Each structure stands twice: as structure tokens, then as C-alpha cells.
Amino acid sequence: MQAHNKQALAGITLAAMGVVYGDIGTSPLYTLKECFSPHLGLAVNEANVLGILSLIVWGLLLIVSLKYLSFVLRADNRGEGGILTLMALARRYVVGPKAWLLGMLGLMGGGFFYGEVVITPAISVLSAVEGLEVITPAFKPYVLPIAIVVLAGLFLIQKHGTASVGKLFGPVMMLWFGSLAALGLHGVISNPAVLAALNPAWGLQFLLHHQAVGFLALGSVVLALTGAEALYADMGHFGAKPIRLAWFCFVLPALLLNYFGQGAEILSNADARANPFFHLAPQWALLPLVILSTFATVIASQAVISGVFSLTRQAVQLGFLPRMEITHTSDHEIGQIYIPLINWGLLVAVIAVVVMFQSSSALAGAYGIAVTGTMVITSILACSVALRGWHWPAWLVAPLLAALLIIDVPLFAANVVKILAGGWLPLTIGVAAFMLMSTWKQGRKLLMERLNEMAIPLEGFIENMETYSPDRVQGTAVFLTSTTNGVPHALLHNLKHNKVLHERVVLMTIRSEEVPYVEQAQRIQIERLSNSFWRVLAAYGFKETPNVQEILDLCEQQDLHFELMDTSFFLSRETLIQTEREGMAPWREKLFVWMSKNALRATDFFQIPSNRVVEMGAQVEL
Template sequence: MQKQEHNKATLGVTLAALGVVYGDIGTSPLYTLKEAFGPHLGLVPNHDNVLGILSLVFWELIIVVSIKYLAFVLRADNRGEGGILTLMALARRRIAGIPGWLLMILGITGAGFFYGEVIITPAMSVLSAVEGLEVATPAFKPYVLPISLVVLSALFLIQKHGTARVGTLFGPVMAVWFLCLGILGVGGILDNPEVLGALNPVWGYRFMADNGMLAFLTLGAVVLAITGTEALYADMGHFGKSPIRRAWFALVLPALVLNYFGQGALVLADPAAVKNPFFNLAPDWALLPLVGLATLATVIASQAVISGVFSLTRQAVQLGYIPRLSILHTSEREIGQIYIPMVNWFLLGAVVLVVLSFGTSSNLAAAYGIAVTGTMVITTLLSTTVALRNWRWPAAAVLPVAFLFLCIDVPLFAANVHKIVAGGWLPLAIGALMFTLMTSWKRGREILMQRLDEQAIPLEGFIENMETWPPTRVPGTAVFMTSTSHGVPHALLHNLKHNKVLHDRVVLLTVRTREEPYVEPAERLTVKQLSASFWQVIAEYGYKEAPDVNEILALAEPYGLAFEVMDTSFFLSRETLISTERPGMARWREKLFVWMSKNALKATDFFQIPTNRVVELGAQVEL
């Protein structure tokens, strides 16, 4: 009985992983082969070229997805969690100084690339699916763009309601999608079995050798077959390694290979079908239902990417790379289901602009791939560092593997560089913008902490003076939020200066974020009594956890520090930042940091402090 329940639970998680993790890569057959033989490249769809492209796609799926990500990168988990920022945190754990700083830059660059990719992915996927209507009849052509915009708008509008209910359908729908991919592919292969010869890597080698620069440029289309691979690692914390691997080898990989080879067989038999080999592979009676299923699959793929960017943004906020934002939880049971209004509306606006600007999936393909391959290169470098420094694997074993991965990643990235002029500048520009914002915020916070430390009064001597020559004491507890544990909070000094009183009990509260996803309950709180009336509380959270002051107060009670909320006041320092010529950052970056600081979510909302118990005291800081 227990075994049956275990098998049922395993199947359920695997099915869920199928819906979330493989949505993007699962919809790549809609456009990969079409773009490889697109008119912009001019590659002739003859026997050798078709088998060459199929061979490259097949071995790309095997080496990049099956070996690199599923066998190697998925090992680099931070207490079960994955993602580019998690990988960066792991890589930096044992490395300090300039090498550690360079690893941080790589991680932030990878995060920037992800933001660039997430704007193109929904537009590219949904447009590719809806364009299937044109295959049914050219009369639908004028309606492709409006329908795509309606579908995409609806997708972003439902985000605030959460995806818990709809998410239960993701797995079954994607299972049906992959089964359809496989069935369509088998039909094409049976009509032309010689296409199976492309399993031999020699065809890929011949294609590259015979076509020279044209073959190199074609890699920019071939890489579309593995878009969304980063989701395998990013979503590891939601499903675990085993379900992700099981779903890939049991269903996703066979379905993708069969469908690509079926499309190839169709093109060999009818080269004209290369205009849209995916939909041409379907019988006429199944075309409209297939367009509907494809649209649903691309919506699911887009949802997975949107959820991924929400998760990445929360990690970046907690790790101090992005200002505090309003983060809403859409599920009482799933901590990973969140909604970030500012990010959602920014994405919607950007996606609509992208669709209107590019118009077709083929035009969008010209911008797609450069961010994906850039992230792949960074993932290889960071995961190799983790293998060498964290796992202590011998260099003789790690370096040849890294060299093999880079021999694939670097050419794929280089083959996409030519897309910059045709639209590839868009994800790079978005990535550069996010990189600038994240590094400016991180460096700005470091400078702010330095300036505050310069002005700080040592805590120990101050407390001794307060106990020896106390000012007027008033009943109640005062909690002073402070980012440092060794200096007197500015809010405390301002309160003494202006109000000339001190509460009977003073608590100095510091909230820190560790570079790990979760903190054990036993390690959450450190409570120390500094004197008869002064206490210090340090609360530590993981970057996937939401700090909650009410929870902190409740956890402090066993340490002899009980709180009565109606008798407790929270004092926060609200800094007014002024850009100066002092060394630190360029003036324009200082001004950018000041602007971000002004627009950051208030600490009272972020830390869930009761608003009617808060006193904010201003402080002016010159950067």
C-alpha cells in the first residue's frame, strides 16, 4: 500500500515537473527547423543538410541537456535549490577577493541575460503557435497578431490571482502535448525512415565541414532547440532532481527527437513544407485542434518563465541586488508561488512592444538565442568552479568536461552574435540595464553602510553611559531596526536628541539574509542581553524566505524577551541620500542609486511591521 502511494506521489511530482520545467524547450519544435531553413540563411533543404541539422539538434539535446544540465549542473544544489544566483552563491562560498568579485559579476550578468530572455520567450512561443492558423488558411493571417496579443495580455492579467488552480492542469496538458509531438513524429519517420541516419554524429560533422560560415551561422537557429534549458536547474527546488530527470528521459527527450526527425522526414519528401514543418506534419483534420493545443502549451511555457523571473527577482531582493519590492504570496501552501506587480506590468508592456515591433516569430528568432547561450557559458564557468572548490573534484577530471561544454557553448554564443543588429540588441540591452541596476544597488548599499559606519558611535560605550547616566525613561519597549550589530542605530541617536527619552527596554534588531535558500528554525534567532535594559536580536533568513518582524518577536519569547505588541514601538531610520564627489561610485550611478532608494518599498511593508506602531526618523547621508 505504501509503495503504491509512493509511486502515485512520484508520478504526480513528475507530471508537475513536466508542466513547469519543460514548457519552453517542449515548444521549440514549433520554430527550430523552420528557422534553420529560413530564407534569411538561405540553407537549401537537401538530403545532407537536413540530416546534418537533425544530427546537430540530437547531439545538442544529448550533450547540453542530458549530460551537462541533468548529470552535472543539477548536482550544484544549495540545500535543494537551483538557479543562476544560487550557483553564484555556491561558487563564491570558498572564494574571496577579486576572484570572488568576478564570480559575482558573472552571476549578475547571467541574471541580466535571464531578464532579457524572459521578454522574448512568451512573444516568440505564442506567435509561433498562433501562426499555425496561417497553415490552415491564409485568411487567418491578419488575425495572428491580435490573437497573440489577447492571449499574452490575458496571461499577465491573471498573474495576480495566482496559478495554483490552473497549475494543476499544466502537467496533464503538457503530457498530451509531448505525446502528440511523438505521434506526429512517428508518422513522418515511417514515411521516410532514412532520416534516422542523423543519429550518427558524422552527419553533423559533415554539415559543419561542408558549409563553412553558413553552417556556423545556422547554429544560431539550431540553438533554439534547447531554449529553456536553464529552467531545469532553476526549478530544481520546486520538484527535486529525480522527477526532472525522470520526465526528461521517459517522455520529453523521446518526444522531441521523434518530432524533429519526423519534421526532417517531411522536408526530405516535400522541401516546400519547410515553411512550417511542424504544422505541415499534421493531417488537415487535426490542424486547428493542434493550433489550439500548441497555443495552450506556449501559454504554459510562458507561465513557467514568468514564475521563474518572479522567483529570481525575490532572490535578488533578498541578496541585496535589487531594492525592496512588493512581493505578494498567491498561495497559502506553496511558498514559491508569488506575484510581483511591478515586474509583471513591466514584462507585459515590454512583451506587447516586442510583438508589435517584430510582428512574426521569424523576426523574433533573429533576437532569440543570444541571452540563452550567454547564460549557458556562465553556467559552465560557475558550475566548474563549484566542482573544483566546493566538491573538491580533481582538476584532471573537471577541466576536460568543462572544455567539452565550452566547445559547444562558446560557438553557439558566437553564432548568435551576428543577430545583434537584427534584434539581438534587445535582450542584451535589457540584460545590460538589469546588470547596471543590480551592480549600482549592490555597490550603493556597500557605500551607504561605510558612510553610516563612519558616523556610528561604538555600541558598548554608549550602552554603559546610558545605564550609568540614564536619560528620562518611559514605559514600554522600543525596537530599533539597524543593519549593523556593532554601532548605535541612527534612529536611537535621533530619538535621544529630539525626544530626550529612552524606553524602559531597548531592543536592537538586525535582519540578515544568508546566501542559502532556507535557514533552520534553530538558527533563525540570536538573542543577547547587552545590559539591564538593552537587548540585541539578530534574525537570519534564507533568500527564499520572507522576513517577518511579528514572527521574530514571537520567537524571542523563549529567550526571556516577551513582547506586548500594543506596548512596543518600532523606530526606523529613513535616510535622505545625497550624491557627492567623494570616492565610491560615478556620480551618475550614485544618482541612480538615490532614485532607486526613493522608490524602494518601505521597510515597514517589507518586514511586515504593524504600521500603527512605527516611528520613522530622518537622517541625511552624503554618499
């Protein structure tokens, strides 16, 4: 049994290596190249090389090893991780204005993730294909077209799911990290002096000596840390233990060796700084290395694409985005989903970014601001959870937060100065995503207020219907309603226009909870309101997709029977009208109305048989 558990753990750890560490594992392709790029003007000498290496090494140790793996991974919401999950966890323990502020920070972090996910595939694949230029400059005109073809192929296969190719992720990334370690070891053996960079004094001396340029160099050093957020976001898929094992036993040693090897290569050959990663390899290994690095960057891109699908579903379920089509690509893995709107939007955005920036060096100017912004937000939210949720003493949390921000804020500030060099792109995407999510949340809240103002109290209405019943027709009417306080508008409209009531009326409310999964035993609550009126409350977590048929099956188990061919589903379809009433700013009202018009129909989202649905229109003044 123990041997079986060890084997299972090894398999999960290998899979985690393939998915979780794809992004951070491909950072050696471009990090050191950018640190010594002409825009910083750093001379190639021992002090500068060891200084940069020291900053990278201690960044990996402090931010990835200590902050994320030792601290943030503790903040799991029933095993799940990610910025919106962390936000939901923090808001559970905090009330009042502080809860609103934490919610805004979480949305901002989610927005930054959307900004990051556009850049990651572009810079990763471009930096891999650019290795062809090291083989011979004759390949240069083909780099861009090859990168676009690879990226287009990646997005085109998404609708088929990643279960089959996913099995290759672990072995390919294991080969990749093995290659990183081997190349790095070769470089270190040729110049062991680079290992002195393990002393943090080199990094501090570099910052103190170069000051302004040293501060700007942090904007390139942070490229080594991109993907750290994925460790937390993918916790629900693999668990904390395999993620930690993969990092400390394999990924971290391979990355450190490779960075040291690149540093040694630059010291022995100053021209190698143009692309130190590929210069580490002997000439015969260049083409296989380009092919392997392209596979590795595709895997890294796949990980962030899957991450943005997961984040989007969480945002929809938590009420931050309108309903949209979500397809499950696996019968076995609930986490494997495909969202067409997001996929095609990303494809267009990523190819536009590749065409606009044309090289990984140009893209490096755009990369980092979203990543470091998310890091700052994660520190604040995680410390809020530690203080309120875990009841850590304030004297411990306060210095911990200060220590985290002392590292995170300078990294963020160093990237803010890159706004004109391309940093505006992820920032713009992040702000746009934040505005969409906050507008939808606020708009839905305003809509509920307006509907409640118009609503008739349910208790008196049911009593009246039972006492002075209108004509009854055979069958069951299920009215989907978002509130439990008032009479559903679809019910009122049906009475007004058809002047009949069904023999049995079921008021069904589907709620999203701020937990990833809801236990099957707690999925539904059934309440009999009168002889002919019933209430069904169904709860789903933010990692689950609601399904009306599943709710009906669970009702059957509690002796509330439905004959589908004798059941009609009534939905209210609101037509929103802008007014001068106090609520949201006019432009946000317009945006909310537009988002509402383009939301997926409730029939499709809740998977209700379309031939059993009746939609009743209602006009609502915002």
C-alpha cells in the first residue's frame, strides 16, 4: 500500500512539473538576455554578472520557495487556490468596507492575470523560436511566421481538450529541466566562480553601486519569477505536496544551475549575452534544443490558457462575469474545460501582440507589470487570511506583510517604469478586465435592488393563490428566480397574460457559494410552502457548472418527483432600460446593458431542455 502511495505521489509530482512549472521553467530562455540587453547598458564584468545572478537566485528562494510554497499555499479554499479563490477566502472572515476593499483587490489581481496570459504565450514561443537565429542568421525572417503558426495551432486544439497531450507534459518538461541542468552544469564546470552569487551581498552591492540602473534591472530580474502565481492557482489540480516536491527536488536545482551556467558563459564570452541560453549549447545540439524549447513553451502556454479558462469559470460563478458557454472536454476531470469566447479572444490578442512587438526582447518590456501587481495583491490577501482566518497574532502578521511588501513593491515599481516600453498593454488589459468584472457585479446588485422594489411579497401572494385560486392546468411549472423574497416576474406575467396557474408550482433558485465545491448532500434544500407551492434552493461552488437536470434528479431522491414531459420551465428575460435614477455612472450602465444582451441564455447555461422552456419578457429601469 505504501509503495502504491509513493508511486501515485511520483506520478502526480511528474504531472505537476509539466503543468505548474511550465511558465517559470521557460524563463531562462529570456531572463538573463534581458538583464544584459543594450537598454540597461550594463558592462559584462564579474561584479555585474554575479550581482544579477544573486538577485535572480534570491528572488527564486524568497518569493517562490518561501512566500508561495511555504506561506501562500497554506491558504487553500477546500484544496483550491488562485487569486479569486484567495479573495473569496479573505472575504469570508472580513465584513464591512474592508470586505469590499479585499474584493476590489481580488478583482484587480484577476484582471492582471488576464493581462499576463496574453503576454506569456507570445514571449515564451518567440524566445524559443529565436534560437534558430543562433544556428544561422538566415533563419531570422522565418522566426515570426513559425511562432504565429505554433501559437495558432495551440489555440486551435483547445476545443478537443488536453487530456491526450497532457500525458506528455510531465515527461517533456522532465526532459526540459534535465537539459537545463545539464547545460548549466557544463557552464558552471568551466567557471565555478559564478557560484559565489549564492552570497546575497553581491546582489545588494549591485543595487547600491548602480542605484537607478540597478532599480531598472529589477524589471528584468523579475522575468525569472513569472509563473510563481501558477503554483497557487494549480493547487486544486495537484495538491500542495507534489507541487513542493517537484520544486525543491527538481525544478529549483535545474533553474539555478542553468542561470549559473549562463552567467559563466557570458563571463567567458561577452558576445553570448545576446542569447546566453542557446550559446550554452554545443553547435550540434542547437536544433534539437530549439525544438525541445518550443515544446516546453507550448506546454507553458497551455498551462496559462487552462488557468484563464478556470479563472473565467470562477468569475462567472461568483457573479463577476456574465454567463458564457463552458464546455467540459473530459468525462473524468472536472477541471478540464473549454470556453470558446475566451479561447478565440486570446488567439486574436496573442497573435496581434506577436505582430506588434515582433521579438521577445520587445515583449520583455511589456512583461512583468501584471505579474508583480498580482504578487503585491496576493501578499495583502494572504496576510488578511492569516490574521482573520487562521488567527495568527498581529505582531507576527504585520512584520510578515512588511517583509513581503519590501520585496514585492520595488519589483512592481521597477516594472511600472516600463509602461511606455510596452507595459501599457497588460495594464490596459488588466484594467479593462477589472472594469468589466466590477461593472457586472455592481450592475447585478443594482438590478436585484430594482427587481426587489417591484416585487410582491411571496407569503401573502401564495396565501391568496391558495384561497382564491385561478384556473389550474395540469403539470408542474418551475420558475427560475434569483431571489427568495418576492414573486418571480415570470410567474406574475404568466398569470397576467395566460390567467392560469399550474397544479404544482416550484420556485427554483440556483446560488453560487464562495467555496470551490458543494457536497452532494448539501446541494439542494426543498421546502413546501403550501399545498401546491414548493421552493427548491440549489447551491454550486465556483468550480462547478450548474445543471438543472442534476437538481431534478436530486429532488427525486427527496420524494419531489418530476415528469419532464409534464414540466415547463419559466424564465424571466429582462430588458434593461437606462434612466437618470441614482445607481451607476451612465457609461457603466451602458456597458452593463451591453454585457447583459450578450450573456449566454439561462436555458443553455443551466442546461435546461429547450423544448420545455417558456421565456417571459420584463422591462426593468436601472
